[in-house]
Amino acid sequence: MTQDSRTFFCWGVSHHTAPIEYREKISPDTAQVDSIYELLNAEEWINELTVLSTCNRLEIYGAGYETHSHKIASTISKIIEIDHGELNEKSGLLVDHEAMQHLFSVTAGLDSQIVGEVEITGQVKQAFLTAGKQRTVGKMLNKAFQKSFQTTKWIRSNTNIGKGQINVATVAVDLALKVFGNLKSCNTLVIGAGDIAEKTIAALKSRGANNFAISNRTFEKAKALAESMGGIALPFESLDSFLAKADVVICSTASKDFILTEPRMNHFLKKRAIRPLCLLDLALPRDIDPGIDRFPNVFLYNLDDLADIAETNLQARKEELGKCHAYIEKKIQHILYGNTSNHSQERESRGIQPT
Amino acid sequence: MGSSADILWIGLGNLLYTLGFVTAILYLIRAKHHPRWLLYMIIAGGYAIHSYGLYLRGMEVRGCPIGNTFEIVQFVIWSLTFCFLVLGPAFRLSLFGFFTAGLAAILSVLAFIFRGWDTPYPLDVGKVSPAIEFHASLAVFSYGIFGLLAISCVLYILQNYSLKHHRWKGMYEFLPSLVESETMTLRMLAAGSGVLTVSLLVGYSYFVQNTAEINAAKLAATVAVWLAYLVVLFLRLTNRLYGKKLAWTSIVLFFFALLSIWPVDASRQTKPTAHTSIEMPHE
DSSP, rough: OOOOSEEEEEEEETTTTHHHHHHHHHHOHHHHHHHHHHHHSSSSTEEEEEEOOOOOOEEEEEESSSOOHHHHHHHHHHHHHHHHHHHHHHHHEEEEEHHHHHHHHHTTTTSSTTTTOHHHHHHHHHHHHHHHHOOOOOOOHHHHHHHHHHHHHHHHHSSSSOOOOOOOOHHHHHHHHHHHOTTTOEEEEOOOSSSHHHHHHHHHHHOOEEEEEEEEESSSHHHHHHHHHHHEEEEEEHHHHHHHTTTTEEOOOOOOSOBOOOHHHHHHHHHOSSSSSEEEOOSSOOOGGGGGGGGGGGEEEEEHHHHHHHHHHHHHHHTTTTHHHHHHHHHHHHHHHHOHHHHHHHHHHOOOOOO | OOOOOHHHHHHHHHHHHHHHHHHHHHHHHHHEEEEEEHHHHHHHHHHHHHHHHHHHHHHHTTTSOOSHHHHHHHHHHHHHHHEEEHHHHHHOOOOOOHHHHHHHHHHHHHHHHHHGGGGOEETTTTTHHHHHHHHHHHHHHHHHHHHHHHHHHHHHHHHHHHHTTTTSSGGGGOOOHHHHHHHHHHHHHHHHHHHHHHHHHHHHHTTOGGGGGHHHHHHHHHHHHHHHHHHHHHHHHTTSSSSSHHHHHHHHHHHHHTHHHHHHOOOOOOOTTOEEEEOOOOO
């Protein structure tokens, strides 16, 4: 890349420059992405091209002897049928060093709304594969993307950027894991059949849980969720039949009163075996009487507790950003200017083998 | 007592356990979990060296080296690390190695601080019964298992505290789950009680034929420890003692078991010397 006189550029709109309402409007479908490839590839000044489209960004990475931000905006506004002026205003262009820094940061999840999230790496890889199929990837983009994947791998392995869960559903699952270690043999009772319940069940399933009972005041909703998530539906009146054998209870109803009160739980806690009980109250107002937490072997967490953990984890991730950016900068120095001394020293000091 | 060679090897083994503990602490201070293999290798290295030291001591005393408090504590450390090396990879409990190295290090430091523990004792030349040696070594070995039991209970109590009081950072981050710790606790309780029972059965078969050698204090202390663990095991199996109470009981009981070493040890110093005995010289 150091001998290449072309410019590496990144044109784009992201959550930093445009609100969600605007990003929704400019999100292209598959056919529109194909059109972007076709029309931009036809531009003489663009040699290489990759289109990255996610819910938080629409970005064009490319290589060429010239860069024309307004021409890209014009092409895209025609394809997506949006106002050219507004798109031009909300978009930005980065070149060479800055563009490379941006690509590496995006791939590693450092530029994401949720810092350190891993989905973006897969999305960048997918975009790069699509560009390969479109035959718009050449030497420059290939090297830049491959290096960004390697850098991401290093960052994931050597920093705490992806450590700790940062959304309520996965934090809840982590807490259940701290109690049980393995969720395979756990009986999970879900009271409420809304969006939070669904997300939490999905998170639990992804960590091995498979015995679910779902209960809701409107039985049909419980039944529908049970069918889609793979569990059994319980009539709200029969809740007690499952309470005694439940290991994890998730509450997320809109009830204004406590559903699980201290006297009610006291009755079940005497009946149940010595296994601990993990209660996750994801409702607001709360569904579970906080007094239940005083029972031994019962672990109760409400939304505030989970949000606190998520926030702490997110802060910890942000504290790692400096370390990640410093590493990216070293890699880019090496790629763009062939500055190998720092890189080699670091590799030697960390015992890193070439990938 | 003891030659400089055995003390050197035993001390070196103890030093490695302490090194493992310190290494793990340094990792925790940096909010990182120590590499499990690293601590395992350090403890395994310490165990090999420690074993050689105890072998030298055993050759010197012409039997299992459990003749004074120093030797008994060393044998407990040896049993503890042996059980960890065998069971650790199977259970894969987070921080298990850390606490094993920690307990081994604490006992090691105590054994070397209190040099008076390594007092000379009469050697029973020509009258070392294999049955009584087997009984004694099994009994001390069971103390090693009870040591691991106490460690799994500490892990349980810390995790329970973490979950109840919402402490997630530092060491709490790396603790094993409650259920894993409790499973380990039950297995160690059953294994330790089983080994101690076998030890007492072997001892019983010997002492019924040699009633003159029975020491009341030793018998009372050993049977008390054995009965206490059996009662705890029974209460756990019948779901009457579990969770935090079981954990605290097991920890207290382990210290009680360690304290019981003194009457057992004292009985060796005062036992009848109708046969020829050799006083081991101090270094």
